[in-house]
Amino acid sequence: MENSSVVIKNLRKTFGSLTAVNDLTLDIASGELFGLLGVNGAGKTTTIKMLSCLTKPDSGEAFLGGKSIVTESNEVKRIINLSTQETAVAPKLTVKENLRFMADIYGIDDPQGAVDRVINELSLGSVLDRKAKTLSGGWQRKVSIAMALVTSPRILFLDEPTLGLDVLARRELWNVIKGLKSKMTIILTTHYLDEAEALCDRIAIMTGGCLRAVGTADELKKLAGKDSFEDAFIEIAERSNGKEEAV
Numbered sequence: 001m002e003n004s005s006v007v008i009k010n011l012r013k014t015f016g017s018l019t020a021v022n023d024l025t026l027d028i029a030s031g032e033l034f035g036l037l038g039v040n041g042a043g044k045t046t047t048i049k050m051l052s053c054l055t056k057p058d059s060g061e062a063f064l065g066g067k068s069i070v071t072e073s074n075e076v077k078r079i080i081n082l083s084t085q086e087t088a089v090a091p092k093l094t095v096k097e098n099l100r101f102m103a104d105i106y107g108i109d110d111p112q113g114a115v116d117r118v119i120n121e122l123s124l125g126s127v128l129d130r131k132a133k134t135l136s137g138g139w140q141r142k143v144s145i146a147m148a149l150v151t152s153p154r155i156l157f158l159d160e161p162t163l164g165l166d167v168l169a170r171r172e173l174w175n176v177i178k179g180l181k182s183k184m185t186i187i188l189t190t191h192y193l194d195e196a197e198a199l200c201d202r203i204a205i206m207t208g209g210c211l212r213a214v215g216t217a218d219e220l221k222k223l224a225g226k227d228s229f230e231d232a233f234i235e236i237a238e239r240s241n242g243k244e245e246a247v
């Protein structure tokens with residue numbers, strides 16, 4: 001796999017007196033499915049927005065596939081894509097039209113080939129001619145991920161991919177995400193503990209903009225001295241010393 005690692009160094013973003021992301025330092029390997037886990041307001045979306053060059057950090061740096069988000073954002077944008085919390089699917093276009101639109105605005109060499117590939121990968125055949133607004137939340141989210149995949153990103157960001165979905169739609173999306181595993185680097189944010197545990201190779205726990213711990217679900221359980229991941233999360237999140245714990 002080409003270099004699709006993510007190296008984050010002291011990344012910081014403030015909004016007035018609020019520190020949304022507080023000197024985040026983190027390395028993510030090529031091909032890893034990495035979870036940023038934290039309750040609402042932890043700083044997950046702000047982190048994703050900085051890494052995907054949608055907003056500038058106040059200080060710090062990050063290198064995606066070796067390219068700097070500060071000085072090489074155009075190069076970074078070429079190798080990433082994202083499916084955001086506010087699903088960016090055009091409601092009045094059909095699924096097929098949404099995908100083709102994405103392929104065309106990115107100027108992909110073989111747009112129809114790229115569209116056909118993701119239709120196949122995500123099994124979208126049955127909804128291709130449906131207007132996006134007529135689809136369920138789960139299907140809309142799937143289409144949003146498909147739109148991000150049209151550009152064959154080396155690094156894919158999924159911001160709360162299953163937010164607000166029912167349990168069956170969540171499981172279906174988990175399968176989609178598992179199917180993408182090791183084909184690209186994936187950074188997923190979630191506040192669902194079971195989702196992080198089921199999907200992610202490693203998990204970073206964030207609270208109040210700070211990184212509290214990083215490791216596999218098993219490592220985090222061991223670190224917290226708990227048998228369940230939920231208990232481990234609560235233990236780590238409620239420790240107030242604010243120091244990162246390496247495992």
Ligand SMILES: Nc1ncnc2c1ncn2[C@@H]1O[C@H](COP(=O)(O)OP(=O)(O)O)[C@@H](O)[C@H]1O
Binds near residue numbers: 018043045046
């Ligand atoms: N554009 C903004 N202006 C002011 N405050 C913001 C803005 N974006 C996020 N915040 C604040 O930053 C903190 C982190 O937000 P966010 O990154 O969205 O967290 P998460 O995605 O983990 O829920 C929150 O307190 C939020 O209210």
Ligand SMILES: [Mg+2]
Binds near residue numbers: 044045046085159160
């Ligand atoms: Mg968010």
